[in-house]
Amino acid sequence: MSVINHYKNTNTQFGWVTIVIHWLLVLPIIGLFFLGDYMMDLSYYDSFYTLGPKIHEAVGILVLFIMLFRVVWRVRNVSPTPPKTNSQFVNIASKLAHLGMYAILFLILITGLLISFAGGQGLEIFDWFIIPGPNEFFENQATLAGNVHRLAALGLMALIALHTLAALKHHFIDKDTTLTNMLGIKEK
Numbered sequence: 001m002s003v004i005n006h007y008k009n010t011n012t013q014f015g016w017v018t019i020v021i022h023w024l025l026v027l028p029i030i031g032l033f034f035l036g037d038y039m040m041d042l043s044y045y046d047s048f049y050t051l052g053p054k055i056h057e058a059v060g061i062l063v064l065f066i067m068l069f070r071v072v073w074r075v076r077n078v079s080p081t082p083p084k085t086n087s088q089f090v091n092i093a094s095k096l097a098h099l100g101m102y103a104i105l106f107l108i109l110i111t112g113l114l115i116s117f118a119g120g121q122g123l124e125i126f127d128w129f130i131i132p133g134p135n136e137f138f139e140n141q142a143t144l145a146g147n148v149h150r151l152a153a154l155g156l157m158a159l160i161a162l163h164t165l166a167a168l169k170h171h172f173i174d175k176d177t178t179l180t181n182m183l184g185i186k187e188k
């Protein structure tokens, strides 16, 4: 057993760039879900009432930029061939799940921006600087985008749970290289 030493994906292994981005984003994405859920329950007099959304938006913007790079990297790289023991169904289902996670993530990120820009005041990153944004595109933008944002976030969490269970099944039940590959470990 050894670790891989290439940064680009090959036909058999993920490269370090894909691996680092994959694991780097896990905590922020799941953290944003719980922070978002938590901050919606705060009242005006709570000390976290203004800071919570500020952290949520700033981390969200970072995730957005990393996701833009991730898509570019993804389309410019080959994907490792799945284990031979995988059924055709599993291969198609996992492709759809990965595509679904990308699509829902962008839906969340874009509706997040639409909520924040709705007042026309731009997006304030703490007291550091303001990212200017367009005014409202449609009526009730904050409410509508907020509803989609919440539903999409719930959908993403369901997909991530399924995705994690699938990864663990590959590792502990099928005993194939799916998970070790995403950890940068070479079996031989």
Ligand code: HEM
Binding pocket: 028, 029, 030, 032, 033, 034, 035, 036, 037, 040, 053, 056, 057, 058, 059, 060, 061, 063, 064, 105, 108, 109, 111, 112, 113, 115, 116, 123, 142, 146, 149, 150, 153
């Ligand atoms: C992976 C990324 C993200 C996840 C998982 C996420 C998740 C959530 C969740 C679960 C809520 C609570 C919704 C509710 O209960 O109504 C929320 C609220 C919110 N999010 Fe996000 N969010 C993400 C990214 C962003 C980004 C990039 C922005 C803006 C730059 C943003 C802005 C907001 C705002 C302003 C709210 C308050 C909504 C309201 O006032 O109705 N989010 N988010």
Ligand code: HEM
Binding pocket: 018, 022, 025, 026, 027, 029, 030, 074, 094, 098, 099, 101, 102, 160, 163, 164, 167, 168, 178, 179, 180, 181, 182
């Ligand atoms: C925020 C949570 C997560 C998201 C959004 C996510 C997303 C993705 C995506 C989009 C891929 C396809 C490769 C790529 O384009 O980067 C992938 C692959 C993978 N993920 Fe995750 N993932 C998450 C969490 C996890 C966790 C917790 C595990 C394991 C415990 C895991 C294990 C894997 C494995 C093993 C692969 C390779 C699958 C294959 O070769 O077909 N992921 N993930």
